[in-house]
Amino acid sequence: MPEQTKGLVLAGVGGQGVILAGMIVADALVRAGHDVKQSEVHGMAQRGGSVFSHIRWGQSVDSPLVPEASAEVLAAFEWAEALRWVSYVREGGAVVADLRTIVPPGACRNTRSWATTYPGVDPDLFVDRRLTAHLVDAASTATELGNVRTAGSVILGAVSRFCGIDQIHWEAAIESLVPRGTEEVNLAAFRAGCEVGEATIPVAPAPPEGFSGPHQIEIDHTWCKGCDICSRVCPEYCLAVDLRGQLNVVNADVCTGCHLCELLCPDFAISIHPPSTEVVTAVD
Numbered sequence: 001m002p003e004q005t006k007g008l009v010l011a012g013v014g015g016q017g018v019i020l021a022g023m024i025v026a027d028a029l030v031r032a033g034h035d036v037k038q039s040e041v042h043g044m045a046q047r048g049g050s051v052f053s054h055i056r057w058g059q060s061v062d063s064p065l066v067p068e069a070s071a072e073v074l075a076a077f078e079w080a081e082a083l084r085w086v087s088y089v090r091e092g093g094a095v096v097a098d099l100r101t102i103v104p105p106g107a108c109r110n111t112r113s114w115a116t117t118y119p120g121v122d123p124d125l126f127v128d129r130r131l132t133a134h135l136v137d138a139a140s141t142a143t144e145l146g147n148v149r150t151a152g153s154v155i156l157g158a159v160s161r162f163c164g165i166d167q168i169h170w171e172a173a174i175e176s177l178v179p180r181g182t183e184e185v186n187l188a189a190f191r192a193g194c195e196v197g198e199a200t201i202p203v204a205p206a207p208p209e210g211f212s213g214p215h216q217i218e219i220d221h222t223w224c225k226g227c228d229i230c231s232r233v234c235p236e237y238c239l240a241v242d243l244r245g246q247l248n249v250v251n252a253d254v255c256t257g258c259h260l261c262e263l264l265c266p267d268f269a270i271s272i273h274p275p276s277t278e279v280v281t282a283v284d
């Protein structure tokens with residue numbers, strides 16, 4: 001009897017590494033001997049918009065698109081994206097979701113009330129279709145391991161149990177595709193994600209970052225090259241590059257914490273902290 005084609009959906013926000021994660025999943029499945037087809041949409045990635053990747057695998061796969069209500073597992077890098085894509089999971093399937101909440105930049109502007117724009121949670125979305133939830137705080141785990149950019153590997157670790165392939169293939173795919181020099185920390189993140197167990201659906205999402213007061217902007221000038229990307233994308237005009245090519249905070253009291261600048265900085269030179277965090281110094 002031919003092997004049944006299976007599907008997986010990865011979804012997140014531009015800058016979270018959804019596309020790389022999709023490449024790793026596809027590579028791991030190919031290494032395990034499956035026919036694999038992948039499709040992705042990332043046109044809004046540079047604007048903090050939704051990014052998703054569909055992956056199907058089996059003996060012979062015709063189409064890369066996962067039909068609704070058929071995926072084995074949804075890997076959501078952000079909680080609202082989990083809700084957006086949950087209908088793609090088959091009855092009895094699994095949702096691996098990062099509890100991180102990112103307010104879309106468009107919703108940030110002028111509202112000052114994330115609670116009115118961020119989606120609430122209807123637990124029936126999960127319960128009625130007997131979905132299991134595996135919830136992660138991937139960014140915190142990755143930070144504890146020493147590199148917040150490995151959060152995607154934490155999520156992949158949690159996803160790996162639903163794909164039915166040996167861990168050796170996952171680890172080989174990670175080693176071959178993550179940026180050079182980060183193989184070990186990504187493998188550690190992946191293994192940490194493998195330990196994530198089933199959880200109950202939270203009735204209320206974690207409060208999204210933002211709107212609890214102006215966030216704090218930290219610039220690492222040893223890494224910043226003054227490319228101007230962050231200042232151009234900031235919806236609140238908090239940043240500006242001066243005539244010497246140095247990035248400055250020019251509007252500190254209106255930062256909503258949308259993290260767009262942090263996500264899009266190619267040099268990891270800017271960090272956004274919640275209002276209550278004590279930011280000791282910005283390196284100059």
Ligand code: SF4
Nearest residue numbers: 224225227228230265
């Ligand atoms: S995007 Fe990064 S490197 Fe470019 S100006 Fe902003 S902080 Fe500096």
Ligand code: SF4
Nearest residue numbers: 234255256258259261
């Ligand atoms: S400084 Fe960064 S986090 Fe703050 S509003 Fe601008 S883009 Fe968003």
